[in-house]
Amino acid sequence: MDTALSVIGGRWKATILWRLSERPMRTSELRRSIPAITERMLIRHLQELVRDGVLTRIDAGTVPPHVTYELSEYGQTLAPVVGALCEWGRGHQRRGGA
Amino acid sequence: MDTALSVIGGRWKATILWRLSERPMRTSELRRSIPAITERMLIRHLQELVRDGVLTRIDAGTVPPHVTYELSEYGQTLAPVVGALCEWGRGHQRRGGA
DNA sequence: AGGGACACTGACACTGAAGACAGTACTTCC
DNA sequence: GGAAGTACTGTCTTCAGTGTCAGTGTCCCT
Numbered sequence A, B: 001m002d003t004a005l006s007v008i009g010g011r012w013k014a015t016i017l018w019r020l021s022e023r024p025m026r027t028s029e030l031r032r033s034i035p036a037i038t039e040r041m042l043i044r045h046l047q048e049l050v051r052d053g054v055l056t057r058i059d060a061g062t063v064p065p066h067v068t069y070e071l072s073e074y075g076q077t078l079a080p081v082v083g084a085l086c087e088w089g090r091g092h093q094r095r096g097g098a
Numbered sequence C: 001a002g003g004g005a006c007a008c009t010g011a012c013a014c015t016g017a018a019g020a021c022a023g024t025a026c027t028t029c030c
Numbered sequence D: 001g002g003a004a005g006t007a008c009t010g011t012c013t014t015c016a017g018t019g020t021c022a023g024t025g026t027c028c029c030t
Helices: A003-007 A013-022 A027-033 A039-051 A078-094 B003-008 B013-022 B029-031 B037-053 B077-096
Strands: A055-059 A067-071 B054-060 B067-070
Touching: A003 A013, A003 A078, A003 B077, A013 A027, A013 A039, A013 A067, A013 A078, A027 A039, A039 A055, A078 B003, A078 B077, B003 B013, B003 B067, B003 B077, B013 B029, B013 B037, B013 B067, B013 B077, B029 B037, B029 B067, B037 B054
Parallel strands: none
Antiparallel strands: A055 A067, B054 B067
């Protein structure tokens, strides 16, 4: 089915998951590592991914805020799929695809 | 990147590829096997997938028309990725995801 | 001769995702 | 004290992807 696409099918979700599959990151780190994304979209996507259970939000509780996102244990199962997707995409680009 | 999503990221594309990864099918067969899709969308997606090189259109040239679609050799490389996606999605549904 | 199947095209309306923009509450640094 | 950073929220607009509806040309079946 396309259930999986409802999880990773946002404009930036695959990219976010890809970044976080390497290591946990803070909100602002992610924002800077994906220049084209707006803060609004980043946060919305992060929240949706947390709701879907693939990301964990770690709030240090300090002020000023310090929030880290990482793949949840469940999210780890998505990592290889996203990896395969990215790798195929890379091959597709090299091929002159799009 | 999300290049791969630009190929399989249509509302029905993953489903279409999934169906065609089992066996080639005619246009009308596909339409009936995906009840919710409209003919318009089916054909648009098929054309895009052909443009992207993952499907091959086989027109028997007869009248009335008899057109079959199948995964191209290149499209075969996408099949396992779509498979992984579907399987993860199934697990996600079982988990109570969405 | 009328109805339906087949694969497809074109013009249009709708919708939801994406983005722009402004604002919150608090802290640190110059 | 003013500026900048941090992680957010709310509202509004825009736009691409979907879907709806009508139409094409030829054939077969009754």
